Amino acid sequence: MLKERKNQILIATIILVALLAAFIGAAAGSTYPNWANKISFLPEFLKPKTTNLQEVKQNGERVVRTVEESAVIDVVDSASPAVVSIVAQTVSLDPIQGVRQNQQGIGTGFIVKSDGVILTNSHVVANESISYKVVAKDKKAYVVKKIDRDPTIDFAILKIDAKQLPIVSLGDSNSIRVGQKVVAIGNALGQFDNTVTVGVISGIGRGVTASDTLGVFQETLENIIQTDAALNPGNSGGPLLDLSGNVIGINFATTVGAENLGFVIPINEVKGVLNQYYEKGRIVRPFLGVGGEVIDRVTAALNNVPQGIFIRQVVPSSPAAKAGIQTGDIMTKFGTVFLDEGIALAAVVGKFKVGETVGIELWREGKTMKLKAVLAEAP
Numbered sequence: 062m063l064k065e066r067k068n069q070i071l072i073a074t075i076i077l078v079a080l081l082a083a084f085i086g087a088a089a090g091s092t093y094p095n096w097a098n099k100i101s102f103l104p105e106f107l108k109p110k111t112t113n114l115q116e117v118k119q120n121g122e123r124v125v126r127t128v129e130e131s132a133v134i135d136v137v138d139s140a141s142p143a144v145v146s147i148v149a150q151t152v153s154l155d156p157i158q159g160v161r162q163n164q165q166g167i168g169t170g171f172i173v174k175s176d177g178v179i180l181t182n183s184h185v186v187a188n189e190s191i192s193y194k195v196v197a198k199d200k201k202a203y204v205v206k207k208i209d210r211d212p213t214i215d216f217a218i219l220k221i222d223a224k225q226l227p228i229v230s231l232g233d234s235n236s237i238r239v240g241q242k243v244v245a246i247g248n249a250l251g252q253f254d255n256t257v258t259v260g261v262i263s264g265i266g267r268g269v270t271a272s273d274t275l276g277v278f279q280e281t282l283e284n285i286i287q288t289d290a291a292l293n294p295g296n297s298g299g300p301l302l303d304l305s306g307n308v309i310g311i312n313f314a315t316t317v318g319a320e321n322l323g324f325v326i327p328i329n330e331v332k333g334v335l336n337q338y339y340e341k342g343r344i345v346r347p348f349l350g351v352g353g354e355v356i357d358r359v360t361a362a363l364n365n366v367p368q369g370i371f372i373r374q375v376v377p378s379s380p381a382a383k384a385g386i387q388t389g390d391i392m393t394k395f396g397t398v399f400l401d402e403g404i405a406l407a408a409v410v411g412k413f414k415v416g417e418t419v420g421i422e423l424w425r426e427g428k429t430m431k432l433k434a435v436l437a438e439a440p
Contacts, residue, residue, distance in 0.1 A: 129242065129304075132242075132304040133242075133244055133257075133259055133304065135306065136244050136302050136304060136305075136306045137244065137246065137257050139306045140171075140229050140244075140246060140300065140302055140306055140308075141198055141246060141255050141257075142197075142198050142199075142227040143171055143172040143226070143227040143228050143229045144169060144170075144171050144172075144198065144229075144246045144247070144255050144299060144300065145169070145170050145171065145172065145179060145195040145196060145197050145198075146166050146168075146169060146170075146195065146196045146248040146254075146255075147166070147167055147168040147169060147170050147181060147185055147186065147193060147194075147195055147219075147248070147298060148165065148166055148167065148193065148194050148195065148196055148202075149165050149167045149188070149191055149193060150191060150192045150193065150194060151165070151191050166196075166248050166295060167185055167295070168181060168182065168185035168186075168247075168248065168294075168295060168296075168297045168298040168299075169181065169185075169246075169247035169248045169255075169295065169296055169297065169298045169299030169312070170185075170195060170219060170298050170299070171229050171246075171298075171299065171300045171308065172226050172227065172228050172229065173228055173229065173231065173335070174228060174339075175223075175224065175225055175226045175227075175228055176223065176224055176226070177203070177220055177221035177222060177223040177224075177226060178218060178219075178220060178338075179195060179218070179219040179220070179221065180216070180217070180218060180219075180298070180311060180331070180335070181217050181219060181297075181298030181311070182215050182216065182217060182297050182298040182311060182313045182326075183210040183211060183212045183215050183216055183217040184212075184215055184297065184313070185217070185297050185298045186205075186208050186210070186217050186219065187210070187212075192204070192205070193205040193208070193219070195219065195221060197226075198255060203221040203222070203223055204221065204222075205219050205220070205221055206220050206221060206222060207219070207220040208220075209338065209343055209344040210344070211331075211334055211344050211346060211439075213346065213407035213410075213411065213439075214326060214330055214331065214334075214407065214408075214411075215313050215326060216311065216326065216330075216331050216334065217298075218335070218338055218344065229300060229302075229306075229307075229308050230306065230307045230308065231307065231308050231328050231332065232302075232303055232305070232307025232308055232309045232328060233307075233309070233328075233329065234286065234309045234310055234327035234328045234329045234330075235327075235329055237262055237265065237286070237303070237309055238262065238265075239261075239262055239263065239264065239265060240261055240262065241261060241262045241303065242259065242260075242261055242303075242304055243259070243260060243261065243262055243288055243290055243301050243302065243303060243304075243309070244257060244258070244259050244290070244301070244302045244303075244304070245257070245258045245259075245260070245288070245290040245291070245292060245296060245299060245300070245301050245302075245312055245323075246299055246300060246302070247292075247293075247295060247296030247297075247298070247299030247300075247312060248295045248296070248299070249292075249293040249295045249296050258290045258291040258292070259290060260288050260289040260290030260291070261288065261289060261290075262286060262287070262288055263287050263288055263289045263322075264286070264287030265284075265286060265287070266284050266285070284327060284330065284405075284408070285324050285325065285326065285327070286301070286309070286310050286324070286325040286326075286327055287322060287323070287324055287325075288301065288323050288324075288325055289322065289323070290323060291323070292312050292314075292323030296312045296323075297312060297313055297314075298311060298312065298313070299311070299312045300312070301325045308328050309325075309327070309328055310325035310326055310327050310328050311325060311326040311328065311331070312324075312325050313325065313326050330408075333411075334346065344439075345415060345438060345439075346411060346415075346438070346439040347410055347411065347413050347414060347415050347417070347436035347437070347438070347439065348379065348380065348410075348415075348436060348437045348438060348439035348440065349379065349380055349381050349406075349410050349434060349436060350375060350376035350379020350380055350381040350382060350437075351370075351372050351374065351375055351376070351379075351381045351386060351392075351406070352372075352373050352374040352375075352376075353370040353371050353372045353373050353374075353392070353406065354370070354371050354373060355369075355370060355371075355400075355404075356368055356369055356370070356371050356391060366391055366424065367391055367393050367424050368393070368400070368401050369391040369392050369393040369394075369400045369401075369423070369424065370391065370392040370400050370406050371389075371390075371391055372386060372387070372388055372389065372390045372391070372392060372423075373388060374388060375387065375388055379437070380434045380435055380436055380437050381434060383434070383435070384421065384432045384433060384434035384435075385432050386421070386423065386432065386434070387425070389425070390423045390424065390425050391423060391424040391425075392406070392421060392422070392423045393422050393423060393424055393429075394420075394421065394422035395409050395410065395419060395421055396409070396413070396419050396420060410436070413436055414436070415436055415437065415438045416435065416436065416437075417435070417436050418433055418434070418435050418436075419433065419434055419435075419436060420432075420433055421433065421434055
């Protein structure tokens with residue numbers, strides 16, 4: 062009888078606790094965490110944990126979000142007005158309707174100066190035979206008046222005629238860490254509407270090899286950021302932001318045959334180019350004039366050649382041609398930098414100034430040679 066009595070009391074207590082919890086949840090609604098914690102008679106195990114939770118107002122009502130959710134929403138709200146869709150304008154001849162103007166969303170850009178300076182990828186605006194415009198978040202369209210391209214780091218600067226545009230802040234890509242939460246914003250579907258994806262930085266210092274549309278020049282971009290934030294072709298040129306709302310990179314590539322891998326140009330790689338653009342009104346970069354590919358350690362050992370850059374093409378009348386560099390050479394050293402695996406020649410050349418004389422070491426038919434090249438301004 063006593064045992065049965067205890068069981069009844071236990072069952073009644075469980076039911077009472079369940080009803081009390083349900084009542085608190087229903088009565089408090091979105092303010093449950095703070096409201097429930099103020100009730101002194103509740104046992105501690107019934108009081109919700111409010112770590113990383115905060116109350117915010119939305120449409121006049123109070124809602125509870127995690128700190129991370131609020132941070133992501135704040136980043137999107139602050140940065141989206143400065144993210145634009147890039148549109149290609151082409152002309153076609155329809156047998157019935159005649160000449161037609163076609164528009165296609167091909168990528169993304171973001172405004173860094175309120176008078177209409179926009180950053181994107183050079184491959185997004187690579188076709189010089191067509192015209193481009195940008196569409197802002199408010200659907201207002203602007204004709205692109207000027208494009209400066211730097212294919213060596215897949216970077217371009219667009220200029221439109223505008224004033225008092227919203228801008229984004231540029232962060233410090235050297236301070237990022239693997240595992241850090243990031244937000245990507247871009248015109249993923251080509252519909253002139255920004256989409257948002259969230260992920261983490263999954264790798265730093267990656268190398269990605271890319272070639273031009275003809276496959277003539279092949280260049281390895283080093284020090285690339287890898288993220289698992291979903292990137293689609295329309296995201297190219299869009300910003301990757303940290304949770305403080307600062308741009309830490311420019312989204313530029315996805316992978317074929319792998320999931321959740323996207324690649325991003327660190328924003329610090331383009332800051333110097335951007336500053337020169339502000340000073341001179343155009344991109345100014347040193348130019349050597351070679352196309353090549355990296356010889357890694359394994360390839361070098363198998364072929365009994367040194368590591369370096371195998372020269373596939375030399376641009377006629379370029380500084381490389383004038384210095385005596387030939388196709389088939391293996392460039393092993395540029396200035397004081399040994400061109401080992403993981404070193405991008407474009408990045409090394411970019412650290413010098415136009416007009417500067419640089420010592421070069423290369424391997425040709427079993428012999429080491431030393432040359433000097435005077436860097437010109439990139440065409």
